[in-house]
Amino acid sequence: MEKMRFIFSVMLAAAAAVAAQAGTVRPVDNGQALVNPGMGWTLHFYSNIIQNYGSRLEPADTLDDWPGLSVIYLRVPWSFLEPREGQFNWSLFDTPAQKWIDCGKQIAIRVTCSESWMRYATPKWVQEAGAKGVDFEFGKGVRDGGPQWEPDFADPVFLSKLEAFLAAMAARYDGNPNVAFIDIGSFGMWGEGHTGNSTKLSEEATLKIVKQHIDLHRKYFPRTQLCISDDVAGHDKPGRHFPVTDYALSQGVTLRDDSILVQPPPRSWYHADMAQAFWPTMPVILEHEHYGSSKARGAWDGKLLIQAVEDYHASYMSIHWWPREMLEDNRDTVHQINQRLGYRLLPEEISWPDEVAIGKPFEVSMRWLNTGAAPCYGGGYAALTFKDEKGGVVSVHVDESFNVRELKPAEKGKAVGQDRTMQAVIAMAHQDPMGTFAPAVKPGTMDVFISVGKRDGTSVIALPLGEQDGHRRYKIGSMRVIQ
Numbered sequence: 501m502e503k504m505r506f507i508f509s510v511m512l513a514a515a516a517a518v519a520a521q522a523g524t525v526r527p528v529d530n531g532q533a534l535v536n537p538g539m540g541w542t543l544h545f546y547s548n549i550i551q552n553y554g555s556r557l558e559p560a561d562t563l564d565d566w567p568g569l570s571v572i573y574l575r576v577p578w579s580f581l582e583p584r585e586g587q588f589n590w591s592l593f594d595t596p597a598q599k600w601i602d603c604g605k606q607i608a609i610r611v612t613c614s615e616s617w618m619r620y621a622t623p624k625w626v627q628e629a630g631a632k633g634v635d636f637e638f639g640k641g642v643r644d645g646g647p648q649w650e651p652d653f654a655d656p657v658f659l660s661k662l663e664a665f666l667a668a669m670a671a672r673y674d675g676n677p678n679v680a681f682i683d684i685g686s687f688g689m690w691g692e693g694h695t696g697n698s699t700k701l702s703e704e705a706t707l708k709i710v711k712q713h714i715d716l717h718r719k720y721f722p723r724t725q726l727c728i729s730d731d732v733a734g735h736d737k738p739g740r741h742f743p744v745t746d747y748a749l750s751q752g753v754t755l756r757d758d759s760i761l762v763q764p765p766p767r768s769w770y771h772a773d774m775a776q777a778f779w780p781t782m783p784v785i786l787e788h789e790h791y792g793s794s795k796a797r798g799a800w801d802g803k804l805l806i807q808a809v810e811d812y813h814a815s816y817m818s819i820h821w822w823p824r825e826m827l828e829d830n831r832d833t834v835h836q837i838n839q840r841l842g843y844r845l846l847p848e849e850i851s852w853p854d855e856v857a858i859g860k861p862f863e864v865s866m867r868w869l870n871t872g873a874a875p876c877y878g879g880g881y882a883a884l885t886f887k888d889e890k891g892g893v894v895s896v897h898v899d900e901s902f903n904v905r906e907l908k909p910a911e912k913g914k915a916v917g918q919d920r921t922m923q924a925v926i927a928m929a930h931q932d933p934m935g936t937f938a939p940a941v942k943p944g945t946m947d948v949f950i951s952v953g954k955r956d957g958t959s960v961i962a963l964p965l966g967e968q969d970g971h972r973r974y975k976i977g978s979m980r981v982i983q
Contacts, residue, residue, distance in 0.1 A: 524851040525976045529871065529964040531839065533567030535604070536962050538680070538783055538878050539815045539842025540570025541834075542608060543823055545596050547790075548575055548615060548690055553822050554596060562603050566827055568838040571680045571816065572600045575610040575691070577621035582665055585625050590672060601678050609673065610683035612691035613662070614650045614698060622651045622658070631658040636698045638689075650698050653687050653709045659716070662686055666720045675723035680816075681785065684717045684728045684753065692758045693732030706732060707744045718751050726751075727785055729758040730771040740773040754778050756785035759820070760808050764799045772811040783815030783842070783877055791821030791829075802833030806840075813909060815842040815874045840912060844872035845904055845963055847882070847950055847976075848917045855980040858941050861925050864897070867917040870907035876961070879905035883957045884924065885973050886946040886981075894941055894981075896957040897924040904952055904961075926981055943982050949973035 534540075543563065545554035554572075563569055574593050581589050597607045615621040616638040627633060632655045635646035651658045673679050685691025687710055695701045701709070710732050717726055733742035745755065755778040760769040775784045786808055794800040809817065817837060819826060827834060849867040856862045864884060870876065881903060886895040899922040907918060926941055951973040953960035959972035967975040 523854045523977055523979070524849060526849050527847055527965050527974075527976060529839075529844070529846055530966055531835075532964055533835075533838040534844065534962045534964060535568060535570045536842065537606075537960065538876070539872075539874070540817075541566060541568045541819050541841075542571040542573045542680075542785070542816050543569060543819045544575065544821075545572045546574050546576050546592075547820065548577070548612065549617065550576065550580070550592075553820070556822060559599065562599055562605075563823055564603075566819065566823055567834060568841065569605070569819070571606050571608050572596060573608045573610075573818070575612065575683070575685070577612050577615055577618065578662075578665065578686075579618075579620050579623040581611060581669075582623055585623075585629075585661070586664075588668060597678065606678050606680040608680045608682065609669075610685035610691050611665075611669070612685050613653070613687070614648070614689050614691075614695075616648065616689060616697065619647060619649050622649070623661075626651065626658060626661045629657055629661065631655050631661065633658075634699060639697050641698065641700055648698070650695075654705075654712060659712065663716055663720075666716055670720035673724065674721045679724055681725040681727050681754070681783075682717070682721055683756065684713055684726055684748075686717075687713045688729070688731065690758075691729070692735075693729040694735050696735070703734075707747075710744050711747055714748055714751055714753055718753070725783070726753045727756045728753050730755055730774055731758055733771075733774070736767070736770050738770050738773065740776060742774070745774060746777070749777055752782070754782035754784060756787060756816075757812065759787045759789045761794045761799045761801070761804060762789040764797065765801070765804065768799065768801075768804050769808060769811075772808075775812040775814075779813035779815075779874060781877070783874065784812050785816040785818075786812055786814045787818040788820055791826045802830055805830075805833055806836050809837055809840050809873055810912070813874045815877075817841055839871075840873045842872050842874050843870050843876040843907075843909070845869070845876060845907065845952060845961060846871055847963070847965075850950060850976060852884070852948065852977075852979060855982060856926055857982050858926050858943070861923050864922050864924055866899075866920045866922075868902075868904065868907055868920065869915040869917045870904070870909055871912075871915045873909050873912075875909060876904050876907065879903045880952040880961050881955055882920070883951045883953065883959070884922075885949040885951065885957065886926065886979065887949065887969075888942070888944060888946060891969070894946055895924070895926050897922065898955060898957050900955055941981065944980075946979050946981055947975055948977045948979055950976050 613622045633651040637646040951959035965974040
């Protein structure tokens with residue numbers, strides 16, 4: 501599985517062998533980075549502060565040189581999006597989003613209500629409408645006249661205004677296929693779910709409030725993957741089960757760790773155990789500390805970043821710095837993470853007859869592996885497509901009995917394949933008084949392509965294979981078709 505090129509071995513029939521001799525291909529992972537639904541690198545285009553970290557990219561620059569980049573993360577204060585009640589600045593999201601959507605990428609969103617670097621992350625008009633809150637000084641706590649203002653996250657006026665905002669945001673983004681996930685970021689400093697640097701709420705108060713915010717987001721985003729920071733349970737409190745994250749799990753809200761590699765080893769992260777309850781059913785998201793800050797305090801280690809993917813069974817990993825500067829320093833780390841981040845589906849072996857007759861059933865056998873660290877949550881179905889010498893699609897066959905979601909991730913190098921067998925027929929032209937039900941098929945040599953996608957044969961998932969037709973179908977060999 502570690503070889504870096506695509507090889508296939510085809511055992512064709514000898515001249516004297518019978519016509520139906522089977523051919524077998526054994527594809528090998530080519531090591532390329534894959535951009536697939538539900539996984540990949542996530543660029544912090546806005547990281548609370550608008551200038552961080554996409555501001556140096558030209559409008560036409562879609563960072564195509566970062567292998568495996570799949571999501572653009574837009575994290576901003578609420579006051580930037582609704583500066584006046586009912587007047588929305590959605591172009592703040594839509595402007596950067598559209599250039600990556602045009603490239604087949606997605607966006608992710610967090611809207612925050614408390615920041616360390618500005619007074620009104622929650623819009624000032626919410627306070628003026630009667631929402632309660634306190635002045636504070638970051639790191640020192642509540643102080644009259646402090647430079648920042650934090651709302652009472654359970655205040656009825658605050659929640660009412662927040663709900664109206666979420667309803668407006670959901671009208672644009674809930675169920676939008678261009679949105680990978682949305683953070684529940686309306687509670688705590690930077691939306692990370694902790695108040696230790698501001699109002700220092702108790703665990704009991706935090707649990708009650710976080711439940712309210714989860715419920716609000718679930719109400720308005722029933723069709724979108726939601727996630728919440730591990731810090732709602734305490735940023736450095738190890739353990740697997742906490743009431744607040746167990747409640748999130750029960751509501752279909754997944755986990756993101758904000759942040760890893762903040763502190764030097766052995767305090768690089770605290771909540772890999774917590775992630776074990778989430779990753780079997782939902783994608784886990786990792787956000788590392790700002791790369792430059794992590795390096796400065798001696799906390800950065802590429803090997804640890806790779807290990808975090810394994811420990812959390814992560815599907816997403818952040819790019820939390822000026823992207824090309826980080827890539828230049830970490831190319832090998834990025835490459836190694838791309839071999840394991842999310843899922844990585846490989847047809848380890850495929851067999852089909854060397855020759856088939858039109859209208860006669862034949863058997864195809866396959867063995868599939870998932871060599872990634874996480875499941876393919878969205879699932880999909882393997883398909884074989886047969887094309888003629890002009891590249892025209894002659895016949896498509898989908899194995900609907902097997903969803904690739906069932907392929908279990910394993911430790912690196914220890915993935916176990918699942919064997920499948922499907923029946924296929926190259927259809928004959930069939931006439932009746934109403935006309936032709938199937939197109940005529942001419943005898944000849946057909947190219948054989950493998951793909952994974954929808955039940956109708958539409959390919960969706962990129963595979964780590966070689967020659968493809970531009971639609972995520974991968975050529976694996978050929979087959980003779982006779983009358």
